[in-house]
Amino acid sequence: MDRMRDLGTPAAVIDIGRMQANIERMQRHMDALGVRFRPHVKTSKCLPVVQAQIAAGAQGITVSTLKEAEQFFAAGITDILYAVSIAPTKLPQVLALRRQGCDLKIITDSVAGAQAVARFGKEQAEVFEVWIEIDVDGHRSGIPPEGEALLAVARALHDGGMRLGGLMAHAGASYDCDTPKALRHITEQERGGTVRAAERLRQAGLPCPVVSVGSTPTALSAQDLRGVTEVRAGVYVFFDLVMHNVGVCAMEELALSVLTTVIGHQEEKGWAILDAGWMAMSRDRGTQKQKHDFGYGQVCTEDGEPVAGYVLGSANQEHGILCRAEGVDREIAARFPVGTRLRILPNHACATGAQHPEYHALRADGSVETWPRFYGW
Numbered sequence: 001m002d003r004m005r006d007l008g009t010p011a012a013v014i015d016i017g018r019m020q021a022n023i024e025r026m027q028r029h030m031d032a033l034g035v036r037f038r039p040h041v042k043t044s045k046c047l048p049v050v051q052a053q054i055a056a057g058a059q060g061i062t063v064s065t066l067k068e069a070e071q072f073f074a075a076g077i078t079d080i081l082y083a084v085s086i087a088p089t090k091l092p093q094v095l096a097l098r099r100q101g102c103d104l105k106i107i108t109d110s111v112a113g114a115q116a117v118a119r120f121g122k123e124q125a126e127v128f129e130v131w132i133e134i135d136v137d138g139h140r141s142g143i144p145p146e147g148e149a150l151l152a153v154a155r156a157l158h159d160g161g162m163r164l165g166g167l168m169a170h171a172g173a174s175y176d177c178d179t180p181k182a183l184r185h186i187t188e189q190e191r192g193g194t195v196r197a198a199e200r201l202r203q204a205g206l207p208c209p210v211v212s213v214g215s216t217p218t219a220l221s222a223q224d225l226r227g228v229t230e231v232r233a234g235v236y237v238f239f240d241l242v243m244h245n246v247g248v249c250a251m252e253e254l255a256l257s258v259l260t261t262v263i264g265h266q267e268e269k270g271w272a273i274l275d276a277g278w279m280a281m282s283r284d285r286g287t288q289k290q291k292h293d294f295g296y297g298q299v300c301t302e303d304g305e306p307v308a309g310y311v312l313g314s315a316n317q318e319h320g321i322l323c324r325a326e327g328v329d330r331e332i333a334a335r336f337p338v339g340t341r342l343r344i345l346p347n348h349a350c351a352t353g354a355q356h357p358e359y360h361a362l363r364a365d366g367s368v369e370t371w372p373r374f375y376g377w
Helices: 016-033 047-055 066-074 088-099 111-124 149-158 172-176 180-203 216-221 241-246 349-353
Strands: 011-015 061-063 079-085 103-108 129-134 163-169 210-213 256-266 271-274 298-301 306-315 320-324 341-345 358-362 367-372
Touching: 011 016, 016 047, 016 216, 047 061, 047 066, 047 367, 061 066, 066 079, 066 088, 088 103, 088 111, 103 111, 111 149, 129 149, 129 180, 149 163, 149 180, 163 180, 172 180, 172 216, 172 241, 180 210, 180 216, 216 241, 256 349, 306 341
Parallel strands: 011 358, 061 079, 079 103, 103 129, 129 163, 163 210
Antiparallel strands: 011 256, 256 271, 256 341, 271 320, 298 306, 298 341, 306 320, 358 367
């Protein structure tokens, strides 16, 4: 095994102890609430990470691409939800996975989508399990709980010979919250709306065995999940600065960082130049609209201790600009000499992870393992 000092830069580093603590924290909370937990693996796209989540008690996984489904099914995970409305052109890929033995569930939020699935299923003599996406907050996609389309979509699936597996919702607007009160409100809005949609299906004589909700902020804020059968969340496994600003994690719980090296200075500007630009950090500026803007990331020592007041203020493709968040540090060259190795905590762990072909997983004894991750659709 390597040591941290042996790694080239930039490099994506996972603190295994922090990651494991995050996994256990979420699983304990879900167990206490009496619901199944189906982690969203798009955050890591990494088998050792997902194996740790399953070992802790997760039941099934959520994916955002069929490539993820293929990779994790090949590794032996069969209970998979593809949580993006299915494009009809992807149905052959879904069919192939199901016929190999993958218990792959798909979703839709339109009559046209439901009809396309039913038509293809009938042609192929395949009964697809389909969930309907519910819009609980106007954040992205889905059918409102009281929407007229809900029963029409459900009937198109059920009467078309498909298995109506249930409902799923994602309270993405929770990312805009930053107080416990606001988080509790949107958590109940997510639960109540999805449960209400399930009641409408059952009152119409339609099956709804699964009621699935989730986002990292609402999962961790939930205190009462009556009517919900499972929860999904993803970024909790690493956390990030957006989640820190939302208020669901402390800085010392962030498990993913990018190791980088100081390669130069612009002293009159108060800049230290790093070899980690947006290709290493991503272009995600998710904290920009929050109360505390971290630029492209929070600067830490090589050991992972935050350096108060210093951020990655801007970034080019392969150059990052370290500076004070406020004011100009004219002693920056003395503070961060050329060759200094630092770690940067990211705004959005999913986006930063996606910039790297592998993670360097750091153990408590200082040894480092290499964990591959994958790309594609």
